[in-house]
Amino acid sequence: MKTLQSLRAGWIYLILLFGLITLCWYALVLRGQDAMSGLSWNSRPLTKSLLTVNFGVYDPEAEFSDSDFIAVDHYFLDWRKIDDSGIQTLLDKTHNKNRWLLLTIEPWVEEDKKSGLMEDISAGVYDNRITGICSLINSSASPVLIRFAHEMERVTGRYPWAVSQPDMYISAYRRFVSLCRPLIKDGFFVWSPAGDKGLEKYWPGHEYADYIGLSVYHYPRYEQDNYHRDFSFQEIFSEKFNRIKDFSKPVILAEVGVTGDKAYQTAWLRRGIAGLISFPSVKTLVYFNAQDSPGAWPSAYQVPNWHIDPSALQIPEK
Structure with a gap:
C-alpha cells in the first residue's frame, strides 16, 4: 500500500x-x-509609494504642459539656430512651471563641414558659439541639464558628431564642457550615449560628466521581425545600464519611447518604472512624446510614433 x-x-x-x-x-x-x-x-501594481524616479518629457505638442507630475522639460536645440529670445523663452516657460530644463544641444553643421566637425570643435573654431550659448543658459532661474552631442557611439551617418574615432569625440566633448561649465552657475552636464556596445570608448572622464544619459526605445514590430519576440523595459535597459554602471554616475533615461495602443504602452512603461527600484542610481525618466525622425529606423519600417496618453505617467496614489 x-x-x-x-x-x-x-x-x-x-x-x-x-x-x-x-x-x-x-x-x-x-x-x-x-x-x-x-x-x-x-509584481505589484505600480503606485506612488513604489516610485523611485521623477519624470520628464520631450513634448513639442505641449500635451503635458499642465501636468503637475512632470519635473523636467526636454528640448532639442540645433546650435546653428539658437538666439537670445528663443533661449530666454524656454528658460522662463520652464521656470514658471517649476521644472528643470534638459537641453540637448546638437552641433549640426552644413554638409561640406561634417567630416571635420569634431576636429574643428577641438581646435577652437566654435569657441565663440559655445560660450555664447552657455552665457545665455546662465540666465536660467532653474537648474539646467546640458546634454551635448548625444548617442555618439552610433556611427550610422545620422549625426556628424557620431564618429568612429572616440578620441576625436572625447576631445571635442571635453572642450565644450571646459568652456561651458565656468559660465553656468547651476548647470549639470549629461554625457549621453544610446547605450550600445562600445560606448565605453567614448567616456570623457569623471570630471566631464555629472550625469550619464541613456536611450530606451521599444518598437515591437521591429523586435518581432528581427528577434521574434518583444523585449521588456528591464531587458532593454539593464543591458545598457551594465555598460555604464562602473562609471559610478547618477543616470537619466534621457529618451524613452514605446509604440502600441494605450493599454500596452501604459503596462510596458509602468512595469519598467516599477523595476527601477533595483537601480537606485537612476534618478529621472524622460519620455519622448513625439514621432521619431525619418531615417532613425530602417526604411522598411514606418517612422515610429512614440506619443502616449499623459495618464500613462500619472502614477496612482494606491
Whole structure:
C-alpha cells in the first residue's frame, strides 16, 4: 500500500511539474521575458509609494504642459539656430512651471563641414558659439541639464558628431564642457550615449560628466521581425545600464519611447518604472512624446510614433 501511495504521489508531482514548465514555456513564447518576469516576481501594481524616479518629457505638442507630475522639460536645440529670445523663452516657460530644463544641444553643421566637425570643435573654431550659448543658459532661474552631442557611439551617418574615432569625440566633448561649465552657475552636464556596445570608448572622464544619459526605445514590430519576440523595459535597459554602471554616475533615461495602443504602452512603461527600484542610481525618466525622425529606423519600417496618453505617467496614489 505504501508503495502504491508513493507511486501516486510521484505521478502527481510529475504532473504538477510538467504543468508549471508548460505554463512558463507558453509565457516565453507569447510574451517573451516580460511575461516570465511577471510569473517569477509576482509584481505589484505600480503606485506612488513604489516610485523611485521623477519624470520628464520631450513634448513639442505641449500635451503635458499642465501636468503637475512632470519635473523636467526636454528640448532639442540645433546650435546653428539658437538666439537670445528663443533661449530666454524656454528658460522662463520652464521656470514658471517649476521644472528643470534638459537641453540637448546638437552641433549640426552644413554638409561640406561634417567630416571635420569634431576636429574643428577641438581646435577652437566654435569657441565663440559655445560660450555664447552657455552665457545665455546662465540666465536660467532653474537648474539646467546640458546634454551635448548625444548617442555618439552610433556611427550610422545620422549625426556628424557620431564618429568612429572616440578620441576625436572625447576631445571635442571635453572642450565644450571646459568652456561651458565656468559660465553656468547651476548647470549639470549629461554625457549621453544610446547605450550600445562600445560606448565605453567614448567616456570623457569623471570630471566631464555629472550625469550619464541613456536611450530606451521599444518598437515591437521591429523586435518581432528581427528577434521574434518583444523585449521588456528591464531587458532593454539593464543591458545598457551594465555598460555604464562602473562609471559610478547618477543616470537619466534621457529618451524613452514605446509604440502600441494605450493599454500596452501604459503596462510596458509602468512595469519598467516599477523595476527601477533595483537601480537606485537612476534618478529621472524622460519620455519622448513625439514621432521619431525619418531615417532613425530602417526604411522598411514606418517612422515610429512614440506619443502616449499623459495618464500613462500619472502614477496612482494606491
